[in-house]
Amino acid sequence: MHRSIRAATLAVPATLAASAPAMAQSLDQTINDGFASATGWFVSFIFSPFPGTTFPWIVAWLVIAATIFTVYFGLIQFRAFPHSISLVKGDYSDPNDAGEVSHFQALATALSGTVGLGNIAGVAVAVGIGGPGATFWMILAGLMGMASKFTECTLGVKYRNEYDDGTVSGGPMYYMTKGFAERGLPLGRFMAILFSVFCILGALGGGNMFQANQAHAQITNVVGEYPGWITGIVFAGIVFAVIVGGLKSIAKVTEKVVPIMGVMYVLTALVILLMNANMIGWAFGEIFRGAFTGAGVAGGMVGALIQGFKRAAFSNEAGVGSAAIAHSAVKTKEPITEGFVSLLEPFIDTVVICTMTALVIIITGQLVMDANTGMYLLDEGASTIQTVDGNKGVALTSAAFSSAFPFFKYILAIAVILFAFSTMISWSYYGLKAWTFLFGEGHTKELVFKVIFCIFVIIGASASLGPVIDFSDAAIFAMAVVNIVALYCLMPIVKRELESYMSRLKSGEIAKFH
């Protein structure tokens, strides 16, 4: 399966590449080859298909989990949706807790870790390979993923560590150890260690290299080709200044600008959709036709489904366990409330933002269709759909938006860089939490991880997209393997919390403050 993603590598204009210094290019090449050979076996294992099919077991794993949580909690994502909004607005927050982490803040921080390239580049990869139909499966995966997120974030808050000095630490490592012990289950500690290892790899992969890589691709898209390690060193320097030097100002600016960029992205997409309002019906028609018939895309209906599910999971991280770390600092007496709030995350990330990207790509006619047969034309390798200018990944999204607003290319470049940066900061924190869980806290130990993290920024910017995206996906999905096993074991605890909370909400024991 991962072969076909590799084919989605951003097209590097050969003429430009040739003009760059040969030595620098060979350094990029060395990093690239070394990286690909070191991680290949891991990638092959995670994405190995069921025997005799092309369907990767890991995709089934995520979908089945999301379905089970959805059924087990009785469509919680739809039942609790209005209450979730109410919680985020602060209706149930005690005014005397002002100054503590609010539901909104926990959600916003978690979102700034997930909203990013997955929504811009990932969707383009999905639609480029799986056709418009991939969008349908992506939305479905987003809706189901809300239940996974609900489960893991409730547990994240319930089993967080609150230290004497007032700081809090939470995440799958803690619910695996404490939750398993509470239920008398074995192997909690083992699972926590395994999860931490994968979390560190995920932080270095999807949370770092993929971001650096696509940020570099986006910069070269605007200013022309130059060696990746230059971008890498600049990015690594800034990340270093923030996570090691404690340079709060950069992080503060990013945290302020990223939400604005996110809103602007969605608004621009909406404007483009309104400009083409007469085509929205057609676009949804294409999405449904593609979702169930395959409509001549690579791999047919199954191809669309795999791409949709895969990109959704990579984008909203439902079931991966990362969100459980971000959400655990909230101030609440009821862990379940953060579960309710967190279920909005896949909704905003996937159902709203990813769908916008997909619709804009489809509506602006980026995918080349045979006018006579209504089938999408495939590239030479027959692995991806032909696009108007041969764009793939983030360049495809950029072309789609620019076709309506030519200057949007520059705004998108800035947005991608900022999204990439905020995602890196978030993941450096997730990785660090896993690292300190394994090796203990301490200045030197933490510094070692932070330096490793910065080195991987350089590697990520230098390597080509294929190996980076393969490894990033593999590491993040490996987290999901361990995390979801833990969620299955602990979901009765969440159910108990849910029933208790719901009955108190009904009786009026839990009431609004305003």
Add this chain to the structure above:
Amino acid sequence: MSRKIVVGYDGSDSAKAALDFSVSLAKAQGGSVVVAHVLEWSPYSFLTPQELEERHKRRGEELERAETAVLKPVVDGLSDSGVAVSTALKYGHITETLCKIAKDEGADQIVIGRTGHSGLATRIFGSVAGSLAQAAPVPVTIVP
């Protein structure tokens, strides 16, 4: 009749002027003074994961600093003034929180100092004095 005055206090010179005014008013009318200090805070601001982790700890530190550096010197300084002084320390939007304190304390008026800015910044961001005058549930006195 005992009159209660809420004075918005942040340690600045104009706030000190407002405090002096309130104390002399309370003395003349036989009332009491509530020294209110508001720590600007929005539940809708954005924080990094690191800041989230440390928020509870920082909040404790901020409250303690405000208590010892801002409010305690005032209370100590007024201990022999013959006026009953209490304090209120809250997080929130300054105007909204002052209004809420006035309501909760059952105060008769709010006294604040003014910063004296009337330029562009005020045009864009508004001023506490201006919005308080619009929103307060009780009469507001602005001390120059």
